[in-house]
Amino acid sequence: MSDQNASIRKNLKVSMIVIGDEILNGRTTDLNGSWLAKYLFKMGLEFKALRFIHDDIDEINQALSASLDESDIVITSGGIGPTLDDKTKNTLANFFQKKIIERQDVADIVTNNYIQFGRSWLPSQNHYHFFPEDFIATNNPRGLAPGIVYFEKSRNKLMMAGPGVPREFTEIVEKEFFPLIKKYFSDRFQENYQTVLRTIGVAEETIFFELCPTLWTELEKFGKVSSLPHTIGIDIVISYHGNLNEHEKTRADIQKLVQNSALAKHVWQYGNKPLNEMVLELAIQKKVTFSLAESCTGGLVASKITDLSGSSSVFMGGVVTYANETKIDLLGVKPKTIEDFGAVSIEVATEMAAGAILKFKTDYAVSITGIAGPTGATADKPLGTVIIGFATKNKTQARRFLFPGDRIRRKERFSDMALMTLLKLMNDEI
Structure with missing residues (x-):
């Protein structure tokens, strides 16, 4: 790829207009903008600007003018429904000086959109089939209203209007809009x-x-x-x-x-593979099993493992021993160990891991005990202290870590450190 081509492709810009009174008055939170930002980045397009406006003709016109001046592609969400307060379609037609006409090709698309939900559509129900001339109507894989697309040849600009409902918007962008972007800008598109x-x-x-x-x-x-x-x-x-x-x-x-x-x-x-996926894939590859003994994380590590399909082949189980009594009863932690060293200690974490590997008869076991806060700290065990224990059939050890954050953030960090410990354990790195 030449430097010149790289520069041209890099400058393919997209602006977004989110249309809806319900967003600006706080009744609804916009999800489409953040999703589109991530999607465009993944697909190699530059997200230039994001505007929130009322479903108002003047505001739509102003936003369209500004967006088309700064970007090659403008994507809108919201305002394409059948109700009287949905003004986007007519405003777009007037903006590009196109007439609204009754179109059979659009009626066919609307009919198919209804059929996918087991419903029938009659022209008397709404005005979906009245559509701007020279505009493209697209299918709506998750909704009823067709997508609205117009390519302005004189300026080489592409305008696309989609629904405001997030599940509809994401599907129509991925399956309908993006193939058209690649079609109209094939010489400038790159991953x-x-x-x-x-x-x-x-x-x-x-x-x-x-x-x-x-x-x-x-x-x-x-x-x-x-x-x-x-x-x-x-x-x-x-x-x-x-x-x-x-x-x-x-x-x-x-x-x-x-x-x-x-x-x-x-x-x-x-790379950027999630830690829980790496743990599961390695365990399956090595044909080994593991178990967990959790205290301060309350089952969060087990939850991250069982979020993944296939985890039952290697994850034999875990226990949440939040109270000292359950550490003693379920994992065989010695009462004197807790009395002498405290529940958050190298010694207790070691015995928890040993108890888990014995209880579940696994190749590996990891234990977690710590202080997530906001209370429970001592002079030698500040908030964020966590002890990760680990056991194999030949050794049992534990290590101490300290993490910042609030209670929820610390639990996330504790659980990920436990997964990291398990990953290193299976790789013979500890």
């Missing part, structure tokens, strides 16, 4: 890719000011660089345009660069 470096055990400022002070600049040679916190570390994201072959080469070059740097030992994944 957007990311390479993600997922780190653990090192702070953001340490990475870029101490370990690798030139890394950011070196990564910028490949694309746009951003640094984002995740539950147990820092994600470094490099975004760029290209085809699949170019992406694979870029990813390999980035990986080679990082593997030769001081950051290499802190990178646990060159």
Whole structure:
């Protein structure tokens, strides 16, 4: 890909107009804008602007003018229904100086939209089939109102109007609008890719000011660089345009660069696969089983595992031993261990893991006990303290960590650290 083509494709811009009084008066929360931002980024288009307006003719006209001036593609959501307060279709026709006429091709699309819900449609029911001349009507995979599309040849601009209901909007964009975008802008369309470096055990400022002070600049040679916190570390994201072959080469070059740097030992994944999926896939690949003993996370780790299909083949079960009595009764933790060291301790976490592996007869077991807050802290065990225990048939150990955040955020971090511990355990890294 030449630098010139890369520049042209990168500048394919999209603006969005969200139309609806119910959003601006607070009765409904917009979900379409945030979804579209993620989708456009994934598909390699630049999201230029997002506007919220009333279902008002003057406001729609003003928003259309501004959006078409700044972008190649304008997508609207809302205002295409059959009720009197849905003014988008007529306003769009007037804006582009097109007449509203009765169209049989649109009537056929509306009929099919109704049929998919087991309903029949008659022209007397509404005015869906009265449609601007020269406009394109699209199917609505999850709704009744057809999508509205117009390509302005003189300016090479594409306008697309979809429904406001999120489930309808996402389907119509993916299945109807996006193929048309690729059709009209085939010479400018290109995928957007990311390479993600997922780190653990090192702070953001340490990475870029101490370990690798030139890394950011070196990564910028490949694309746009951003640094984002995740539950147990820092994600470094490099975004760029290209085809699949170019992406694979870029990813390999980035990986080679990082593997030769001081950051290499802190990178646990060159990608963005969810941690629970990595744990499950590795356990299935190795044909091993595991179990869990949770306290402060209240079953959150087990929930993340069982969110995935196929987990029953390797995850034998878990227990939530929130009270000290259940740690003793269900896992065999010694009362004296709790008395001497406290429930949040290396010693108790170790016995919890040992109890779980014995109880469930698994190859591996992980335990979690900690202080999620906002109460329960002591001088030597501050809020955010968590002990992760782990056991195999040959060893039992535990490690202590400290995480910031509120109660909910800490539970997320505790659970992800437990999953990370299990991943490293199965990889023989601890």
